[in-house]
Amino acid sequence: AFGVDDMSDIDTVLGGLRGRVTRLPKLFVSPFFRDLNKQTLNDWESSTPVNEGLIFHHQLQPSSCQYREGEEYCVLHHIQNGSYGDVFCVEDKRTGFKCAAKRIPVSHFSSEEVSTWSALNSPRVVELFGAVREGLNIVLFMNLKPACLAQLLKEMNSLPEDLALHYLHQSLGALEHLHHRKVLHLDIKVDNVLLSADCRDTFLCDFGLSETLDDNGWSTNAFRGAAFPGTETHMAPEVARGDRLCAKADVWSSCCMLLHMLNGCHPWIRYYSHPLCLQIVNEPPPLWEVPSNCNNFTAKVFRAGLQKDPERRASAKELRRKTTKALRAVGGLSPWSVKSACEKLQS
Numbered sequence: 652a653f654g655v656d657d658m659s660d661i662d663t664v665l666g667g668l669r670g671r672v673t674r675l676p677k678l679f680v681s682p683f684f685r686d687l688n689k690q691t692l693n694d695w696e697s698s699t700p701v702n703e704g705l706i707f708h709h710q711l712q713p714s715s716c717q718y719r720e721g722e723e724y725c726v727l728h729h730i731q732n733g734s735y736g737d738v739f740c741v742e743d744k745r746t747g748f749k750c751a752a753k754r755i756p757v758s759h760f761s762s763e764e765v766s767t768w769s770a771l772n773s774p775r776v777v778e779l780f781g782a783v784r785e786g787l788n789i790v791l792f793m794n795l796k797p798a799c800l801a802q803l804l805k806e807m808n809s810l811p812e813d814l815a816l817h818y819l820h821q822s823l824g825a826l827e828h829l830h831h832r833k834v835l836h837l838d839i840k841v842d843n844v845l846l847s848a849d850c851r852d853t854f855l856c857d858f859g860l861s862e863t864l865d866d867n868g869w870s871t872n873a874f875r876g877a878a879f880p881g882t883e884t885h886m887a888p889e890v891a892r893g894d895r896l897c898a899k900a901d902v903w904s905s906c907c908m909l910l911h912m913l914n915g916c917h918p919w920i921r922y923y924s925h926p927l928c929l930q931i932v933n934e935p936p937p938l939w940e941v942p943s944n945c946n947n948f949t950a951k952v953f954r955a956g957l958q959k960d961p962e963r964r965a966s967a968k969e970l971r972r973k974t975t976k977a978l979r980a981v982g983g984l985s986p987w988s989v990k991s992a993c994e995k996l997q998s
């Protein structure tokens with residue numbers, strides 16, 4: 652870590668990053684992130700564009716306390732638009748090391764993206780490599796993955812039931828880990844699920860909208876009001892109502908993602924126009940969107956995950972068990988489904 656003035660932060664920062672600390676104390680948000688909220692933009696413009704940050708990957712090498720675009724790393728190409736920021740493939744010019752990077756204007760940066768993500772340590776969650784402030788931008792570095800579920804779905808229009816259930820199963824595994832670590836993702840969708848080269852493994856990313864849960868499992872973020880920046884079609888009823896949130900909100904979104912994978916289109920939009928939040932609050936859950944030819948055990952997954960009352964809705968752990976049963980009922984993940992997905996992405 653460089654640019655952190657009080658060296659005592661280092662242990663907390665690094666300890667927390669290695670998952671030794673389940674709930675990172677606010678201290679993790681090292682001074683310059685903490686100050687972000689206090690400093691107004693004009694302070695920044697007047698102050699010299701300080702470059703400082705936390706780098707956790709040995710192959711990202713700041714030099715003389717600097718790690719900035721052009722000097723130490725260069726942008727190779729644009730990958731996609733993440734939440735509040737464009738995602739690029741970048742290369743560290745010293746080491747040739749490539750990774751993904753998202754540049755976020757300070758005005759849109761939430762320190763929760765770093766503090767929640769760095770408390771995680773799961774093979775189903777993409778690794779955060781570092782966070783650097785470059786003047787009026789924050790740049791987050793993460794492990795580069797070859798593909799994204801959104802790209803695959805676009806190529807295939809819709810996914811076979813076994814493959815969709817397999818991806819849901821892995822995503823629910825990531826959610827189990829997050830919720831156990833008191834992190835709410837709040838933007839579960841195919842755009843934020845990355846894929847391994849063989850299309851067999853998934854990795855959850857983009858914690859730009861994530862929030863931390865208190866010891867009673869409620870989000871610690873103040874009332875956000877109606878303007879929720881998440882993906883409207885995947886929004887749980889309690890989110891649309893502006894109620895305080897718990898982990899079950901991610902479970903609802905994971906079932907919207909399953910509908911998206913099976914139907915090839917988002918739920919609600921074939922029947923309603925925007926704004927959808929009124930429909931999501933007043934209409935019954937979109938079970939009519941479940942494909943008629945899907946297995947009865949898959950229908951059970953939807954009935955358990957699309958309960959409007961978060962209390963009655965299945966947890967990530969419970970829904971993952973039901974998804975395991977549904978996968979078994981459809982004969983398990985077929986190697987042909989994975990192979991055809993992989994070929995589609997190569998083309």
Ligand SMILES: Oc1ccc(F)cc1Nc1nc(-c2ccncc2)cs1
Pocket residue numbers: 730731732733734738739751752753791792793794795796797798799842843845856857858859
């Ligand atoms: O929140 C972030 C913080 C740092 C990053 F580098 C990226 C993201 N967000 C996303 N990255 C992707 C993506 C990455 C790599 N390959 C394909 C897609 C999709 S959304």
